[in-house]
Amino acid sequence: MGQSLESDLIPYSASHGLPAQAVLVLAPHPDDEVFGCGGAIAAHVRAGVPVHVVILTDGAVFGDATRRASESLAAAGVLGYGEPEFWRLPDRGLCYSEALLLRLVDKIVNAGVDLIYAPSPLEVHPDHRHASMLAMEAARRVTQPVRLAFYEVGAPLRPNVLLDITAFLELKDSAMRCFESQLSQQDYVSQIAALNRYRCYTLTSEVLAAEAYWLLSASDLDQMASNRLLTWASPGVCADPSVLPQSMPLVSILIRSMDRDFLAEALDSVALQTYPHIEVVVVAARPGHRPIPRKCGPFNVRLMQTATPLQRSQAANTGMAQARGELLLFLDDDDWLMPGHIARLAQALARQPHAVAVYTGISVVDAGGHPKGQAFDLPFDAVRQMAGNLTPIHAVLFRAKVLQMGCRFDEALDLYEDWDFWLQLAKLAPMVHLPGVSGTYRIHESSGVHTDAGPEGAAAAAIYRKWASEWTPQQIGQMMQRVWSHPELQLQLADAMQELAISREQLAASDLQLKEARKSLLDTQHELANTGQQLTDTLHKLTDADERLRAAAKMQAQYKEVIAQQQLKIELQTQEIETTSTALARQKHDHAALLSSRSWRITRPLRWLAELTRASPVGRIIRTLRRLSK
Numbered sequence: 009m010g011q012s013l014e015s016d017l018i019p020y021s022a023s024h025g026l027p028a029q030a031v032l033v034l035a036p037h038p039d040d041e042v043f044g045c046g047g048a049i050a051a052h053v054r055a056g057v058p059v060h061v062v063i064l065t066d067g068a069v070f071g072d073a074t075r076r077a078s079e080s081l082a083a084a085g086v087l088g089y090g091e092p093e094f095w096r097l098p099d100r101g102l103c104y105s106e107a108l109l110l111r112l113v114d115k116i117v118n119a120g121v122d123l124i125y126a127p128s129p130l131e132v133h134p135d136h137r138h139a140s141m142l143a144m145e146a147a148r149r150v151t152q153p154v155r156l157a158f159y160e161v162g163a164p165l166r167p168n169v170l171l172d173i174t175a176f177l178e179l180k181d182s183a184m185r186c187f188e189s190q191l192s193q194q195d196y197v198s199q200i201a202a203l204n205r206y207r208c209y210t211l212t213s214e215v216l217a218a219e220a221y222w223l224l225s226a227s228d229l230d231q232m233a234s235n236r237l238l239t240w241a242s243p244g245v246c247a248d249p250s251v252l253p254q255s256m257p258l259v260s261i262l263i264r265s266m267d268r269d270f271l272a273e274a275l276d277s278v279a280l281q282t283y284p285h286i287e288v289v290v291v292a293a294r295p296g297h298r299p300i301p302r303k304c305g306p307f308n309v310r311l312m313q314t315a316t317p318l319q320r321s322q323a324a325n326t327g328m329a330q331a332r333g334e335l336l337l338f339l340d341d342d343d344w345l346m347p348g349h350i351a352r353l354a355q356a357l358a359r360q361p362h363a364v365a366v367y368t369g370i371s372v373v374d375a376g377g378h379p380k381g382q383a384f385d386l387p388f389d390a391v392r393q394m395a396g397n398l399t400p401i402h403a404v405l406f407r408a409k410v411l412q413m414g415c416r417f418d419e420a421l422d423l424y425e426d427w428d429f430w431l432q433l434a435k436l437a438p439m440v441h442l443p444g445v446s447g448t449y450r451i452h453e454s455s456g457v458h459t460d461a462g463p464e465g466a467a468a469a470a471i472y473r474k475w476a477s478e479w480t481p482q483q484i485g486q487m488m489q490r491v492w493s494h495p496e497l498q499l500q501l502a503d504a505m506q507e508l509a510i511s512r513e514q515l516a517a518s519d520l521q522l523k524e525a526r527k528s529l530l531d532t533q534h535e536l537a538n539t540g541q542q543l544t545d546t547l548h549k550l551t552d553a554d555e556r557l558r559a560a561a562k563m564q565a566q567y568k569e570v571i572a573q574q575q576l577k578i579e580l581q582t583q584e585i586e587t588t589s590t591a592l593a594r595q596k597h598d599h600a601a602l603l604s605s606r607s608w609r610i611t612r613p614l615r616w617l618a619e620l621t622r623a624s625p626v627g628r629i630i631r632t633l634r635r636l637s638k
Contacts, residue, residue: 020210022172022218025051026157028123030058032116034143035092036102036127036135037067038080039187043200044159045125046087046180047173047219053088060119061092062112065135069099071189082186086179102135104142105276106301112146121154128158128165128222136162141280145305147229156229158222160203167220170207174216256285257358259350259405260333263290263341264323267297270342270450277344279305283351291327293318321417321425328411338426339402342450349446353405356442365406365433367399369445375452384449388441390434391486394479396468397427398439400449406433418474423467431475 014020031052035041041049041061052059063080066073073096080092093115097108116124126143127136140158147156158165173180184197191197207218261278265271271290278288288309290300294317302309312330328336335354339345349368356366369385384399392398404426415432417425433439479487602608 014210018167018210019170022170022211022215024172025055026123026169026171026221026223028052028057028155030120031060031123031125032119032121033059033061033125034112034127034139035061035063036133036139037065037099038063038076038092038094039067039083039184039190039196040127040136040161041080041092042083042087042180042183042187043196044127044161045157045219045221046083046183047176047204047217048125048157048159048171048221049087049089050176050179051171051173058119059089060115060121061089062095062115063092064095064097064139065099065102066094066096067099070193073099075189076187079187079189083183086183086186100135102138103276104138104145104279104305106272106279106304109142109145109149110301112142113149116146116150116154117152120152122152123155123157125157125159125221128160128163130163130165131161132163141305144229145279145303147224148306149303153226155226156224158224160220161200164203165220165222167207167222169221169223170211170218171221172211172215172217173204173219174214177217256283257335257354258333259283259286259335259337259354260327260331260408261286261288261350262324262327262331262336262338263288264293264318264320264327264338265290265297265341266293268341271300274339274341274344275300275304275309277346278307278339280347281305281307281345281350282347283354286350287331287333289327289330291318291323291330293320293323319419319422321419321421324417324425324429325419328408328416331408334408335405336408337402337405342452343400343402344448345402346446346448350405352442352444352446356440357405357407360440362437363440364410364437365404365430366440366442367404368442368447370400370403370447370449371445372449372451375450377448377450380451383445385443385445386441387443388439390438391483393427393430393434394475394483394487397424398430400447401426402447402449404430404433404439410436421467421470421474424471428471428474431471 026048031049033041033045033049035044041063049059049061061080061084063077067076077094080094084091095111115121124143124147127140129137129140129144131137131140143156147154157169181197181201184200185191187196201217204217204219207220208215211218263271263274275288278286284306286307288304288307289312290309291312292314295314297311297313300309300311310330312326314326318326324338327338335357337350337353353366353368356368357363360366367388369383372380372382372384374380384403386392386398388398410433413436415429415436418428421428430439
């Protein structure tokens, strides 16, 4: 296999525009359309391509909605594409839904759009992620071929297209500066400019700024949709990204529907699941059920109509008979799941190969969806399960193979049928409890479930009658023991609660001591750090002083050597002077002796005559003739 190059991972050349007949820019908030793809919008406007901008939310969390809309209008005027369309959904409340998806599909079809700009699935803001998922599914739903260009705002993506926006730098800067309400909170202009400048890293020096896009063609979208890869990216993380979706067990979500308006919320919660391999089977519990979409996000949906009304157990068995998945989960049409629900349960069941079912926590809300402050999240207890239901139906993911082992919903029961089914599963293996809440259970009068008298009601009595012959004397004894020991257990619980309160007080005191000890430790560390710094400074000073002393000693040695040399010269000069003085004294003595000698006095007339001759003209003539003769 050949070695991959950097250009296989990121473009090394820039495009001057993405070809399109009509463009739709999907912006979660007023300003994303400019920050994310303002340069692309300007390029399309220059090329004469119609640009449609849809701003999904009102942006009211971080500013006044009216002002933010006016800022987007001003930016649109700068870029010259017309006016954006405001859908005015709640800021930080944008959520994928079938209704919103169909509205977006209509927009794409009616505008003849063949290129959609949307936030990257890697964005961190929840509104951005939901907008990304809406764009993905809308691109798959429309009949005409479209391309999807993901853009970046709050999180970098790995692009396959870099758009040269050098020619539109001033225009984009002016458009970004229209959002004064946001720039007062963050210097987004500098940050986006830095991001666009960074995108020139692999480009030539002539490119001063670039916008990055992950561009997917229609065939790319089909391939990635078939692999469920886009589902991984939004809005959360898949349970096990190292495993391809095809090798992950298919999960069948079975919805018993009374055709209530709540059903849309239940389906939307399924569409947001991060587990990538899901099918949805909706069982109509009464005739004449309204049609439902054949897609739930990226997942297929099948509606099983009925000619006669179905009781709860009948609808459950019908759903299981139609399921194709290896793993099954029931979801009533008035409840909903959090995005990671299926992924959590599937991962837990994969780690427990001998288990047949796993369940997790479910929170309780009222008819309007408001939390009641309660949750079902009890650990598995076989004795307690005999006395009552442990969990709502959509808390449990179980293996389809239990059907081959004889497990069915008892169609003689129309209440507590799920409790009966869990008792059947528990005979095969203990149910695995996964702590933590990832689903919601709605309590309202129209369900009919909560009007029963509980353990003393007829529905509970039917369960007890059915299972009385199944339970062994030992199991019944365990139940009775639990009942008789209830007062003792209450006392033990009270003692345990008291001990817990004392432990909490001790823990609080220990925590305070720990905080004080940590503060003291930090102070000590700070003092040690200061002392260490002082020691380091002193060591540096001593090192400098030692170096100076070494230099001085070296210089002193050099001075001593020079002085010794100078002393040697002086001694030599002194000896020369003494020798010269001796010679001069001797010459002086000889001269004096000569002057006082007898021969010097006798020859004085001759010397006088010789001097006279040298000074006379005859003397000069004689000296001249001598020179000429030479």
